[in-house]
Amino acid sequence: MLFRTLSSALLALLLGIATLSFTACDDDDKAQPNKGELDLEFENVVGTQALTLGQAYTSTNGDAFTLSKLNYYISNIKLTKADGSEWAEPESYHLVKHDQTSTRTFTLQEVPTGDYTKITFTIGVDSTRNVSGAQTGALDPLNDMFWTWNSGYIFLKLEGTSPQAANGQLVFHIGGFKSPNNTIRSVSPPLPQGTVLKVRAEKAPAVHYKADVLKLFTGPNVIRFAELSNTMGGPSSVKVANNYAAGMFRIDHVHAD
Structure with missing residues (x-):
């Protein structure tokens, strides 16, 4: 009788140990991180030069200009x-x-x-958020990138001066989400050939973009400041949006490991 009692107790103990072992293994599996991070950096340039507000530049079309402001949304x-x-x-x-x-x-x-081979983003703010009224964070109207709930967000804001402009001022406030003047654009600048973004729990790759201001004024549409120096939505803004979608953003280099 005592033997049977001891055997039952031993069996229960062994089963308990086995259960704890499986539970511990299961907890260890669940504890294994399966998420990581990816850093994105945007460097604004004018051709081959770093952008400095207040410095004089010349567009590829031969127009002189100086910038006092450059803001834009990267989303989705x-x-x-x-x-x-x-x-x-x-x-x-x-x-x-x-x-x-x-x-x-x-x-x-x-x-x-995982291993990622492409990054896509929108220059601007999607139509849903354009009609959602005042919001917070990057979409806070206090950021001075919001017109009204009816007309929505300014996707890209460039301001400055140019002697070629009619009144000497450059005001490019690109926005609008309704056809035919929709200026929301999505782009996928290619990674350097053979590059794979290996996102792991223990390391975060970094992608370095360059945003070239000169591309706003050239591409599908040639922008001369004597003809266009002020736009706040509408067909003229569509022209500028098509330009920046065609090549303003490129990946300069990647820290993949």
Whole structure:
């Protein structure tokens, strides 16, 4: 009888140990991180030169200009793997302000680990958020990138001066989300050939973009300041939006490892 009692107790003990072992293994598996981060940096340039507010430049069309402001939205960021599967950043709205260095770099968090071969983002703000009224964070109207709930956000704001402009002033406030003057544009600047963004829990790749101001005034549409120096939506803004979608943003280099 005592033997049976001891055997039952021993069996129960062994079962308990086994259960704890499996539970511990299961907890260890769940504890393994499967998320990582990706850093994005935007450097504003004028051709081959770094953009400095207040400095004189010349466009590829021969127009002289000086900038006092450059802001733009980067939103709806998506990462794509070689098999075509995608991850989209939730609440994906970032406002880059040239005069605020901290806004030129931001981190995508909680990115599923994996090997990514493409990044897509929107220059501007999607139509849903354009009609959602006053919001917070990057979309806060206090950022001075919002017209009204009816006309929505300014997607890109460039201000400055030029002797070729009719009144000497450059005012390019590009926005509008309704046809035929929709200026929302999405782009996927290619990664350097052979580059794969390996997002891992223990390391965060970094992608360095260059945004070339000169591309605003050349591309599908030649912009001469004597003819166009002030636009706040409408057909003229569509021309500028088509220009910046055609090549304003490019990936300069990647820290992949």
